[in-house]
Amino acid sequence: MSLRPTLDFLLHQWLGVESLRSRERFADHSRETFDAVLDTCERIAREKYAPFNRLVDTQEPQFDGEKVILPQATHDAQKAYAESGMLSAAQDYEVGGMQLPYTVEASANAFFAMGSVSIGSGMLTTGNANLLMKHGTEAQQRVFALNEFSGRFSGTMCLSEPQAGSSLSDVITRALPDGDGFENDPLGPRYRLRGNKMWISAGEHELTENIIHLVLAKIPDENGKLVPGVKGISLFIVPKKLVDTDGQLTGERNDVALAGLNHKCGWRGTTNTLLNFGEGKYPVRGEAGAVGYLVGQPGKGLQCMFHMMNEARIGVGMAATMLGMAGYHASLDYAKNRPQGRPMGAGGKDASAPQVRIIEHADVKRMLLAQKSYCEGALALELYCARLVDEQHTGDAQAADDARLLLEVLTPIAKSWPSEWCLEANSLAIQVHGGYGYTRDFPVEQYWRDNRLNMIHEGTHGIQGMDLLGRKVLMENGKGLQLLAGRINATLERAIQIPELAAHANALGQALAQVGAATKAAWATGDPGDALANAVPYLQAFGHTVLAWIWLDVALAAHALAESPARTGRLGAMRYFFHYELPKIGAWLQVVSARDQTCASLPEAAF
Structure with a gap:
């Protein structure tokens, strides 16, 4: 069974992605170029990823004391992915990109995730480079981002710390100015970082010439103290190996050391690491401290x-x-x-x-x-x-x-x-x-x-739930939630005209009303402790309502097509979701609306 017919239906019959060709950025593209990208990625995933999914699961990364050893299949897959041009697919022609719509890029990357998510493709590298294209200086983009887009360098994101986990306000990695004139380095203000980062995917390997770490750290105030909370956090580029202003390796290792590999339940083909920054294992110019370049403004x-x-x-x-x-x-x-x-x-x-x-x-x-x-x-x-x-x-x-x-x-x-x-x-x-x-x-x-x-x-779900109910549905006076409701109602108005879909449209309308009422009830006291005690059930109910909307909208596109097994299957899946899944939101929203404190108020000793 192939993924391709589903992707083609969603891209062309549902989303109408070819309409993007009317925009100047995508004017050179056509259905043929979109198909060629999907064909290429499907072939690479079939040949370089899927056959080795079990291999990379059983042959976990090993550290020999100097370098991390991964199976040859991982090297071959990463090389094929980089050569496909997918790392820079959405970038401008001027920097070697294809100016591909992100919708097509995401569809093409689906083949790799399905073939072997454990081998991985370029999510972190592309994300790292995209951040630098948005917030970095011209020199940082040229030296770091463009070499990531080419596949010569790879990238990570270094946020969590062993003592802080997801609580980023508690990070204690420090960054100090690297000598007099630190602010005049061509690659950005130069600092020395000291600290530890945990759960860093692809944090150490030999797949690329260099690894570009994006590291969150705090710059001490004039009294040498760290500013509490997230306001003191700055972002730094910390390369594994030092480079010159042309992006060439200088031959000197930065003071970033692998402290250990995490042994995971799954996703074993990608290294997951604990990294020590500035411990002195690889001193730079005789001094401990990892060299990092400030991205954007301090704090x-x-x-x-x-x-x-x-x-x-x-x-x-x-x-x-x-x-x-x-x-x-x-x-x-x-x-x-x-x-x-x-x-x-x-x-x-x-x-x-x-x-x-x-x-x-x-x-x-x-x-x-x-x-x-x-x-x-x-x-x-x-x-x-x-x-x-x-x-x-x-x-x-x-x-x-x-x-x-x-x-x-x-x-x-x-x-x-x-x-x-x-x-x-x-x-x-x-x-x-x-x-x-x-x-x-x-x-x-x-x-x-x-x-x-x-x-x-x-x-985690807890973080996403608090983000949704505590921030996203409230931001800009609830405008985002109102926009989403408008999109859902537009689908309802179309679906209710079709007898086969009318009952489902009514059910979705009722679900949307329930979510709206629960949102107001959760915040009725104005106390975040009341509202967010059941943020995850809210997230689940909200998510099911969104998916019901998505399915009804997809069903509208499927219903317009001629009879076929694929059409029957999509309409059947939509009916399943409305009959078996959407009714679940009532139980989730009941505790949200009641601001139920069963979980929040239970004393520790009772467990």
Whole structure:
């Protein structure tokens, strides 16, 4: 079973991506160039990624005391990805890019995530370089970002610390000016960093000539003390190996040392590291301290880093989606070929009758349909968000601002919803396989292990829930939420005209009203402690409402097409979501609306 027909439907029949060709930035493109990009990425993923997914899971990264050793397959895959041009696909022609719509870029990258998310592609490297193109100086862009886009360098994001975790206000990594005249370095004001960073994906390897770390650190005040909270956080470029102003390696190692590799449940093909900055293992000019270059203004580092963090959150959502999709395809293939049991009814009691394939059993169909509704719905959501990115960058002023606000509201959903429900899809894929699914003879157990990370990294459900209910639905006097409601209502107005979809349109209208009422009820006292005690149930209900909207909008596009198995499948998945999933929001929103304190108020001793 191929992913391509689903992508083609979503891109062309649903999102109408070819309409972007009317914009000057994309004028050189056509359906043929979009298809060529997808063809190339599908082929590379099929040849360089998918065959080695199990290999990189079993041959974990090893550190020999000097360097990290990864399988040759990982080197080959990364080389093929860089040579494809996908690292700079959305960039200007002038810097070697393709000026490809981000919607097409995201679709093309889906093949790699499905082939082997564990090998990885370029999410962090591209995000790192994109941040520098937005906030870096011309020299920083030329020396660091452009070499990342070419694949010569790779990139990371270094936020968390062992003692702070996700609480970025508690980071204690320090940055001190590197001698007299530090502010006049051509690559930016030069500092020396000292501290430790944890959970750094791709933090040490030999896949590229250099690794460009983007590091959050605090510059002490005039009394040598760190400013508490996030206001004191600055952002620094800290290369693994020092470079000159032409981007050439100087031959000197920066004072960044691998302290250890984390041994993970899944996603084992990518290193995950603890890094020590400035401990003196690799002194620069005889002095301990990692050399770093300030990005943007002092104390404004978190604002800069959010550019990369939000991009990464959508990337995590896509990774989760494609792991779910891989499990769905595997379990569908298994169900079509595995004979077991007999039909329900009188004939099912005849032991001499031939067995039927398990896809003929109603409960197996239920599990397959759940996976289809989760994974294809999540893919549509991620591509809708990608389309908003294109609108933000190339639409008129009003459309661009609307897209910005919609992305603010939808980003917590785009990250969290697939990471929860496509993980559930992976669990159902194991269940379809029965006992075989729990063995390493089939790939579905690895898909589940790989996907379990996605509910955690780039912000847990707790963080996303507080971001959504505590910030995003309130920002700019609730304008983003109002815009989203407007989009949902526009879909309802179209769907209610079609008898086959009218009942679903009414159900979605009721769900939207419930979410709106719960949002007001949560904040009725104005106390964040009351409102945010049930931020995750709110996130779940909000996410299910958004996915119901996405499915209804997709169903409108599918309904307009001629009868086919694909059309029947999409409309069936939509019905499943409305009948089996959307009703769940009532229980979630009940505790939100009541500002229920069962969890928040239970004393520690009671546990």
